Amino acid sequence: MSSDKDNKKPADANWYKEVWKVVSEIPSGHVLTYGEVARLSGLPRAARRVSQALRRAPGDMNLPWHRVINSQGKISFPEDSIGWKRQKDILESEGVVFLKGKVNLDQFGYRGAVDRLLWGGDDL
C-alpha cells in the first residue's frame, strides 16, 4: 500500500498541461477568453494562471496562444507592442475580424459558435 506521502494528487505542475490541452483544441478562426480557458481546464478563477501557462509554454509545441484573448474581446498586449501586432495578424489570417480593435466574442467565441450552429445564424 502506498503511504500517505505519495497518494497526494499530482496537481503540482500539471495544471498548465490542462491549459495547453484546452488551448490546443481551439479551432482555427475561433477565440477563447482567458477565463473560459481556465474554466475548461478545471480552474474556475485561474485566468491569470492561463497567461502564465502560455508564457511558459515551449515554442516547439506549436501552441496556438494567439487564439486566447481577454474578456473584453481585445488582445492583452499593449497596442504598441510587437506581440499585439503579431497576434492580430495571425488571427486575421485565420478569419477572425477585428472591429475597432476588438473581436466580437458572440461570433468568434465558442459560445457564439454554438449559438450559430443551433440557430443557423445568418442574421447575427
Added chain:
DNA sequence: GCGCTGACCGCCA
C-alpha cells in the same frame, strides 16, 4: 517565509 508582479475578471462610478 514575505512581498511584489502579472498575456486576467467583474463590478461599480
Added chain:
DNA sequence: CTGGCGGCCAGCG
C-alpha cells in the same frame, strides 16, 4: 468610453 479596487493564486527574488 475611462479609471479604480478587490479578488485570485502561481512564480520569483
